[in-house]
Amino acid sequence: GENVEQHPSTLSVQEGDSAVIKCTYSDSASNYFPWYKQELGKRPQLIIDIRSNVGEKKDQRIAVTLNKTAKHFSLHITETQPEDSAVYFCAASKGGYNTDKLIFGTGTRLQVFP
Amino acid sequence: EPEVTQTPSHQVTQMGQEVILRCVPISNHLYFYWYRQILGQKVEFLVSFYNNEISEKSEIFDDQFSVERPDGSNFTLKIRSTKLEDSAMYFCASSPRPIRTGNNEQFFGPGTRLTVL
Numbered sequence: 001g002e003n004v005e006q007h008p009s010t011l012s013v014q015e016g017d018s019a020v021i022k023c024t025y026s027d028s029a030s031n032y033f034p035w036y037k038q039e040l041g042k043r044p045q046l047i048i049d050i051r052s053n054v055g056e057k058k059d060q061r062i063a064v065t066l067n068k069t070a071k072h073f074s075l076h077i078t079e080t081q082p083e084d085s086a087v088y089f090c091a092a093s094k095g096g097y098n099t100d101k102l103i104f105g106t107g108t109r110l111q112v113f114p
Numbered sequence: 115e116p117e118v119t120q121t122p123s124h125q126v127t128q129m130g131q132e133v134i135l136r137c138v139p140i141s142n143h144l145y146f147y148w149y150r151q152i153l154g155q156k157v158e159f160l161v162s163f164y165n166n167e168i169s170e171k172s173e174i175f176d177d178q179f180s181v182e183r184p185d186g187s188n189f190t191l192k193i194r195s196t197k198l199e200d201s202a203m204y205f206c207a208s209s210p211r212p213i214r215t216g217n218n219e220q221f222f223g224p225g226t227r228l229t230v231l
Contacts, residue, residue: 032218036157043205043222044157089157098169099162100145100209100218106156 002027004092006105014113019077021108023090026071030092033066033073034102038087047088048075080112116140118223120206126229130195135226137189137206146189147207147220148181150174157205163189196230203227 003026013019025033031052036044050057050064050073057064063076077084087109091102119138127133139146148160161171163181180192189208193200204227207220 034219036222043224045222046219049219091157095218096170098145098164100220101147101159101162101170101172102149102157102220103159104157 002030002092002103004090004103004105006090006108008108009106010109010111012111012113013080015080015082017080019075019080019084019110019112021075021088021090021110022072023074023092023105024070024072025092025103027092027094027103028071029094030071030103031095032093032100033064034091034093035062035064035075036089036091036104038089038107040086044089077110080110082112082114085110085112118206118208118221120204120223120226122226123224124227124229126231127196129198129230133193133196133228135191135193135204135206135228137191137223138187139189139206139208140210140221141187143208143210143221145209145211145218145220146181146183147209148191149205149207149222150202151205151225152202160191160204193228196228198230201228201230 005024034049037047038044061078066073087107090105093100121136146163149157151157161175162169178194203225205225206223209220
């Protein structure tokens with residue numbers, strides 16, 4: 001069935017360092033890959049997304065890369081700050097006519113130490 | 115900026131009781147979703163809803179669950195007879211249009227924490 005694997009489950013970095021979170025998806029028909037940030041007790045919020053016709057996308061300190069052949073996609077955060085500390089979820093969707101259900105990864109708890 | 119809202123923020127119920135979780139999606143959105151997140155686990159898809167009908171549902175969404183859009187603004191999730199394992203955070207989400215047309219970000223509500231005793 002549809003599945004998204006995410007690694008690592010926890011990640012600790014020093015402020016200013018980079019953080020990389022990796023995901024693998026199983027359904028080759030997936031064509032949309034969002035990343036959500038979830039702070040403790042709050043709703044998931046979209047931070048960046050990428051579509052299958054693009055290999056890389058950047059937004060300031062955040063970038064996402066996609067390798068469709070390997071069915072991998074990754075989140076890169078540069079110059080990390082303490083406020084980046086949160087749980088990050090990757091997700092995949094194959095965009096049907098009337099539904100875009102998201103299949104989420106298991107999450108990565110990122111801790112940025114000052 | 116418009117947001118998805120959900121009520122109540124926390125619902126405590128006895129096993130076997132019915133609960134209704136309420137959501138108000140963003141007003142011009144057409145696609146609606148319910149997800150759940152058991153404490154410390156990943157977010158799981160429950161059901162999607164478009165054009166006043168269910169478009170897809172997961173294995174979790176069995177006969178105990180139902181969804182409804184009773185008017186032009188509310189979107190509800192009903193659990194007919196709650197079980198202990200239904201305890202979770204339930205998120206409603208909405209999006210303006212599907213992936214194939216672009217601009218399909220799903221906006222999540224703040225969630226309803228359901229505790230079944």
